[in-house]
Amino acid sequence: MKIRVLPFVLLLAVLIGSCSTGKKALQKGNYADAVFKSIERLRSNPDSKNAIATLKNAYPFAVETLEIEIEELLGTNDANKYVFVAEKYQLLDNMAKDIRRSPAAMKIISNPKTYTSQLTAAKNKAAEEAYQNGRNLMDKNTREESREAFYAFQTCLNYNPNYKDARRLLDIARERATLKVLVEQIPVPGRYKLSSGFFYDQILSYLNSSRPNEFISFMTPKEAKKYSNIDQFMQMEFFDFQVGASKENHKEKEYTSRDSVKVGSATIDGKKVDVYNRVKASLTTHKREVSSSGVLQIRIIDAYSKKILEQRKLPGSFVWKTEWASYNGDKRALSKVQQELCKRKPASAPAPQDLFLEFTKPIYDQTKSYLRSFYRKY
Numbered sequence: 001m002k003i004r005v006l007p008f009v010l011l012l013a014v015l016i017g018s019c020s021t022g023k024k025a026l027q028k029g030n031y032a033d034a035v036f037k038s039i040e041r042l043r044s045n046p047d048s049k050n051a052i053a054t055l056k057n058a059y060p061f062a063v064e065t066l067e068i069e070i071e072e073l074l075g076t077n078d079a080n081k082y083v084f085v086a087e088k089y090q091l092l093d094n095m096a097k098d099i100r101r102s103p104a105a106m107k108i109i110s111n112p113k114t115y116t117s118q119l120t121a122a123k124n125k126a127a128e129e130a131y132q133n134g135r136n137l138m139d140k141n142t143r144e145e146s147r148e149a150f151y152a153f154q155t156c157l158n159y160n161p162n163y164k165d166a167r168r169l170l171d172i173a174r175e176r177a178t179l180k181v182l183v184e185q186i187p188v189p190g191r192y193k194l195s196s197g198f199f200y201d202q203i204l205s206y207l208n209s210s211r212p213n214e215f216i217s218f219m220t221p222k223e224a225k226k227y228s229n230i231d232q233f234m235q236m237e238f239f240d241f242q243v244g245a246s247k248e249n250h251k252e253k254e255y256t257s258r259d260s261v262k263v264g265s266a267t268i269d270g271k272k273v274d275v276y277n278r279v280k281a282s283l284t285t286h287k288r289e290v291s292s293s294g295v296l297q298i299r300i301i302d303a304y305s306k307k308i309l310e311q312r313k314l315p316g317s318f319v320w321k322t323e324w325a326s327y328n329g330d331k332r333a334l335s336k337v338q339q340e341l342c343k344r345k346p347a348s349a350p351a352p353q354d355l356f357l358e359f360t361k362p363i364y365d366q367t368k369s370y371l372r373s374f375y376r377k378y
Helices: 008-015 023-027 031-044 049-074 081-100 103-108 116-140 143-159 166-177 190-209 336-343 352-375
Strands: 179-183 216-219 232-256 261-268 271-277 280-302 308-329
Touching (some): 031 049, 081 103, 116 143, 116 166, 179 190, 232 352, 280 336, 280 352, 308 352
Antiparallel strands (some): 261 271, 280 308
16 A cells, blocks of 8 residues: 655645646636636636636536546545545535635625535544554555555554554554664774774764665664664674885986076176076975875674675775975076975975875765665665
């Protein structure tokens, strides 16, 4: 049984959402829809001939059709017949109320039929019906049936917010229907514990904020203690990771200035003149790289059978770089960029915890995508 009952206000909003006269709805046999649309048009244009004609023709058909459908439902053994009956009586009652709120509509349908007593009786029976359906589903004690029981109790409470112990059973059904996943802490050496904890918190926060439905709960070991049963274990562990592998590279190259520059002066025929020539410099560039990388293994384990449901390895890496340079000779042989490089000092590499965190960033993005895809089926 999979039944969802739209709140009646939402149902009414859907029906009256169009500003047309309802003529097309009438022609298609959607009589109630035609009634609501014609009333809406009459509110903005009380003299609309199309709306007047539509309401005059559609209302009797709508009433007759819904009453026949109610009779047919009452003659069936459908486990949800009173839910459907209540919906149809609500529709009939809404049509009458809508007509009475429109002076133009009242001129056409002067005495719309009311169904207050029938609607009240149908709601009471629908509440009892949904309640019993929920109890029957709960007896099966499976996660799937508990989810349907939750919706049944929700339907019951929509009709009667204080019906018996439906609210208590709703909470029990929600708990039984929820897939409870214990996300285990990630084992890492002590000096990386802070960064690993940050990664773990990010994953847990993402899982609980973007879960595909309300019937999945991801929890820490501490949170899991209040439950008597857990459905799945999620284990994450970093393998083959290294942090702070350093490598340096030094390259020397000679450069000559493109243009001649002043290199001195000389006296010619008793007159002092500037001397120009191209100059040279030997530039040594230094590059230091600090690499960090690792692989996160994720395993999702069924808590009852201990079977591994999913296993995936996700790699990540990060390379931190610093560059500087030194020279011998005339710096005018160097470009402005090279001269600026010579002014630099070698930077200090980030702390190991920061490097650990950096290589986990691409892993985090992959983990989100993988887990989102896996839990979409629940």
